[in-house]
Amino acid sequence: MHDHTIAGLAAALERGECSSVELTRAALERIGQAADLNAFITVTPESALAEAEAADAARARGEAGPLTGIPIAHKDIFCTDGVRTSCGSRMLENFVPPYDAFVVEQLRAAGAVSVGKTNMDEFAMGSSNETSYFGAVKNPWDRQAVPGGSSGGSAAAVAAGLVPAATGTDTGGSIRQPAALTGISGLKPTYGRVSRYGIVAFASSLDQAGPMASSAEDLAILLEGMAGFDRRDSTCVDRPVPDYRAQMVGTDLRGLRVGLPREFIEAEGVDAEVSSGIDAAAQALRDAGAEVREISLPNAGMAVPVYYVIAPAEASSNLSRFDGVRYGHRCDAPADLEDLYKRSRGEGFGEEVKRRIMVGTYALSAGYYDAYYHKAQQVRRLVQQDFARAFESVDVIAGPTAPSTAFPLGEKADDPVQMYLSDIFTIAVNLAGLPALSVPAGFGGGRPIGLQLIGNHFDEGRLLGAAHGYQQVTDWHRQRPVVEE
Amino acid sequence: MPIDANEVGQIAHLARLSLSEPASQAYARNLSEILDFVEQLGAVDTEGVEPLAHPLEMTQRLRPDEPTESDERERFQAIAPATEDGHYLVPRVIE
Numbered sequence: 001m002h003d004h005t006i007a008g009l010a011a012a013l014e015r016g017e018c019s020s021v022e023l024t025r026a027a028l029e030r031i032g033q034a035a036d037l038n039a040f041i042t043v044t045p046e047s048a049l050a051e052a053e054a055a056d057a058a059r060a061r062g063e064a065g066p067l068t069g070i071p072i073a074h075k076d077i078f079c080t081d082g083v084r085t086s087c088g089s090r091m092l093e094n095f096v097p098p099y100d101a102f103v104v105e106q107l108r109a110a111g112a113v114s115v116g117k118t119n120m121d122e123f124a125m126g127s128s129n130e131t132s133y134f135g136a137v138k139n140p141w142d143r144q145a146v147p148g149g150s151s152g153g154s155a156a157a158v159a160a161g162l163v164p165a166a167t168g169t170d171t172g173g174s175i176r177q178p179a180a181l182t183g184i185s186g187l188k189p190t191y192g193r194v195s196r197y198g199i200v201a202f203a204s205s206l207d208q209a210g211p212m213a214s215s216a217e218d219l220a221i222l223l224e225g226m227a228g229f230d231r232r233d234s235t236c237v238d239r240p241v242p243d244y245r246a247q248m249v250g251t252d253l254r255g256l257r258v259g260l261p262r263e264f265i266e267a268e269g270v271d272a273e274v275s276s277g278i279d280a281a282a283q284a285l286r287d288a289g290a291e292v293r294e295i296s297l298p299n300a301g302m303a304v305p306v307y308y309v310i311a312p313a314e315a316s317s318n319l320s321r322f323d324g325v326r327y328g329h330r331c332d333a334p335a336d337l338e339d340l341y342k343r344s345r346g347e348g349f350g351e352e353v354k355r356r357i358m359v360g361t362y363a364l365s366a367g368y369y370d371a372y373y374h375k376a377q378q379v380r381r382l383v384q385q386d387f388a389r390a391f392e393s394v395d396v397i398a399g400p401t402a403p404s405t406a407f408p409l410g411e412k413a414d415d416p417v418q419m420y421l422s423d424i425f426t427i428a429v430n431l432a433g434l435p436a437l438s439v440p441a442g443f444g445g446g447r448p449i450g451l452q453l454i455g456n457h458f459d460e461g462r463l464l465g466a467a468h469g470y471q472q473v474t475d476w477h478r479q480r481p482v483v484e485e
Numbered sequence: 486m487p488i489d490a491n492e493v494g495q496i497a498h499l500a501r502l503s504l505s506e507p508a509s510q511a512y513a514r515n516l517s518e519i520l521d522f523v524e525q526l527g528a529v530d531t532e533g534v535e536p537l538a539h540p541l542e543m544t545q546r547l548r549p550d551e552p553t554e555s556d557e558r559e560r561f562q563a564i565a566p567a568t569e570d571g572h573y574l575v576p577r578v579i580e
Contacts, residue, residue, distance in 0.1 A: 098560050191540045205539055234546055235539070305523040316500060323501075325573050330566035336576050338501070346503030354502055355512065358493070359519055361500040372523065377536030379529050384537060416515055417522050433540020457541070 003480055006070050006164050006218040013059065013069050020059070020069025020113060024052035027071040027115050031162045034483055037138045039156040041076045042084050043116035051113040058111060066221050068111030073166040075154050076117035077124055078104050078209075079198040087200045088122040088132040088150075091322050091329045091348030101198025102230045103167055103209050110225040118166055119153030122350045123319065124174055124202045126150050127422040130413050131352045138409070139182060140481040141447050145406035148178030148422075154212050155182040160483045165213040165222055169199055171206045172307050173401075173426025176438040179212055180401035180450020183440045185467065185477060186212040187219045190458050191433035192237035194223075195230035203314035204235070206307075206430040215477055216439065216467035220244040223460060237458075244461050251465020253473075254289030258282075258466070259394035263300040264425055270403045273444025278400045281441040281451045281470070285398065288473050290466075295394060297386040302379050303428035304420055309363050309376035310431075315353075316360030322348060355416065384432040391456045396466045400425055401438040401450030425452060435460045439467045440476035448476075487517045 004012070012018050028045050048071065055069035079085050079097035081104075086092045100108070108114065121131040129137040129152025137152040139145040140160040147156040151168030155178035158166050168175040170188035179186030187210045194209045201207065211222030227241045260282060265275070286292045324330035324344025331347055334340035349357070363372035390397060403424055412419040429436040434454055441451035451470070455463030471477050488496075490509040493516065497504045504512065558571060567574035 096564060098557070098564065192543070231546070231548070235541075235543060237541070237543075299529070302526060302529055305526050308519060308523050309526070320501075324566065325575055326561075327564045327566075334576050337578050340576055341501040342498075342503040345501055349502070354497075354504070355515055355519075357500050357502065358496045358512065358516060362488075362496050362516070362520070365496075365499065371527075374536055375526050375529075375531060376523075377538060378531035378534040379526055381534055381537035382529065382531070384540065417518050420522075431540070 003161055004164060005215050006067070006213060006221050009070055009164060010066050014064070020052040020055040021049060023069065024048050024071050024113050024115065027163050031115065034160050034162055037140060037156050037160060038135050039119055039137055039153040039160070039162060040073070040116050041086055041088070041119050041134050041153070044083055044114065048113055048115045055111050055113060065110055067107065067225050070112050070165070071115050071163050072107065072112045073116055073118050073154060073157050073163045074104060074114055075120055075151050075166065075168050077120060077169055077200045078167060079200070080104055080114070080117065083117065085117065085200070086134065088120040088134060089348065089350065089353070090133045093133065093329065095327055099198060102195035102232065103226050104198065106228060107225050112225065115163060118157055121150035121152065123200065123353050124150040124169055124171055125315070125352050125356055127173070127177055127419050128412065129153065130409065131350055133350060136409055139406045139447070140483055141183060142406060144408055145447060146181065146409055148181035148402070148406065150174040151212065152178050155179055155184060155186070158182070158184045158212050158214060159481060161480060165211060165218055167209060168212045169207060169209050170430065171203050171311060172430050173423040175210050175212060176426050176436060176450070176452060177402050177423060179438040181406040181448065183448030183476070183479060184212055184214055185216055185219055185437065185439045186210065187223060187437040187460070187464070188429065188435060189223060189227065189460055190435045192235050193435070193458065193460070194226050195228070195233040195236040197230050197232040201318040203311040204318060205314060206311060216248065216437070216464050216471055217245065219437065220248045220464045239458065242461055244464055247461025248464040248468045251462050251469065253285060253466065253469035256290045256396065256466060257394040258285055258290045258292045259295035259390055259397045260292060261295055261297045261300060261397060261399055263297050264399035267403065267424065269421065270400060271405065271444060274400050274404060274449050277442035277444065277449035278451060282398060284473055285470060288469060293394070295390045295397070297390060297428070299379065299382040299386050300428050303383055303431055304424055306376045306379045306383065306431060307427045308359065308420060309372045310380065312356040312360030313363050313373050314360070316357045316364065319353070319357055352416070380431045383428050387432045387434060395462060397454040399452055401452040405444045405447035405449060429454055433457065435463055437463060437467055439470060440479065442476055488513050488520065
């Protein structure tokens with residue numbers, strides 16, 4: 001069961017070869033066997049089995065869709081009614097939301113079975129999953145290495161075959177970078193494509209939810225289940241959801257114009273094995289008939305510094321809601337209101353979260369606003385204009401997802417700036433609000449390499465088609481780590 | 486621009502975060518490195534460039550000013566650390 005795609009499992013369910021209850025039991029058992037990965041914060045066996053029974057009943061009535069009865073997991077940033085949603089933080093260690101996130105509602109309505117909540121960097125702030133209050137997650141390919149972050153638990157769970165798919169969120173690379181480091185496929189949709197309602201907010205002009213799975217086809221199935229208009233997110237786009245699977249299948253690599261940004265290919269600090277993996281991927285696209293050409297994104301190098309002003313600024317504002325009064329951690333015996341705020345927040349937030357709140361507070365403070373925040377927003381426009389110019393002459397942009405393969409646990413944990421540079425190729429995409437995905441493209445030293453493909457706004461169908469075409473001529477996405485002890 | 490532990494204390498106060506003395510020293514070093522790193526933005530010519538706040542440059546969607554939510558005070562207060570008679574409890578603010 002554990003090496004099947006959603007498409008494969010749905011076919012097996014339809015043929016009656018297995019039931020959703022059996023699939024769900026198998027997933028729960030495998031989660032238990034792989035507990036040392038620390039991929040889950042909360043597992044919900046009872047509700048999962050009840051949902052699986054309901055899915056089997058729906059199928060018996062002839063009411064099954066492509067996700068009916070498929071076990072999935074949600075990143076612990078999505079609010080789940082009645083199920084603890086910690087966001088990887090002590091602040092929300094005991095927080096049980098009174099409502100479901102839009103994505104959770106949508107996937108439940110589509111018949112998917114939620115088996116639990118996956119581990120993540122605290123408040124999605126990290127690129128290694130090491131900032132989680134619930135401990136680091138191990139990479140199933142190399143248990144001494146990180147799985148990437150912040151959606152590290154979802155990535156490890158899919159890579160290890162604990163579940164065929166999981167949800168993630170991506171503010172600066174948090175779906176794509178862990179997908180790359182664990183050898184799975186992960187998509188960040190266009191900003192506004194998927195409602196942010198019920199996602200614990202980090203940086204609201206950048207946050208976007210998306211699917212993580214083991215093929216481009218599965219990403220298409222999941223995106224169709226997650227997307228849709230929702231008036232409860234004021235930035236959600238009111239636009240019909242296309243048949244992504246049909247658009248994917250209808251995309252031909254022959255004649256597809258693929259741009260390789262010089263700035264990504266020649267960037268400093270990229271591992272030689274990653275570079276040669278991306279060269280080989282570009283050649284595979286060429287061999288399949290794509291027109292691969294070099295392009296330029298002159299301001300791409302400024303994306304990380306822009307992000308580390310804008311994201312902390314938005315985070316400092318968003319996280320001001322955690323005050324120890326309405327929900328979340330509250331300190332013992334506060335002397336006065338200020339003491340209540342300061343100690344509840346000081347105790348509830350981890351180091352990286354406090355660091356980013358302070359960077360954001362500083363960047364927004366009187367006297368520094370123009371030099372940091374205003375300036376960063378101006379350079380953000382230049383980054384976006386580079387992409388707009390590039391998409392006048394190409395359909396898809398290709399390059400590495402991350403500069404290295406999975407790095408050892410602890411290696412960058414004490415060096416924030418080095419950690420931030422893990423997202424050097426993913427961040428520009430969030431600043432511009434574009435859709436992008438990562439697919440497996442080989443190995444270096446036994447650890448996976450990710451190929452990033454970037455599309456134009458709302459062009460997910462063709463983007464998925466390019467990834468699907470690549471997966472028709474390669475089999476990197478079918479490789480699995482050995483998980484059993 | 487280097488930040489010292491004293492400035493970290495001021496920033497932490499603005500952000501309502503309690504920090505220990507040794508932690509403030511470490512944050513001073515980290516924050517200085519991060520600000521140093523983002524200062525390369527100063528080298529970019531942005532003369533006449535409009536700031537970009539939203540990737541799709543959407544404007545706020547408006548709705549009629551009509552009630553859409555029902556009263557769920559009890560359900561929402563059930564997850565609060567301290568309440569009494571439907572109110573959230575905080576330390577005394579008026580003597």
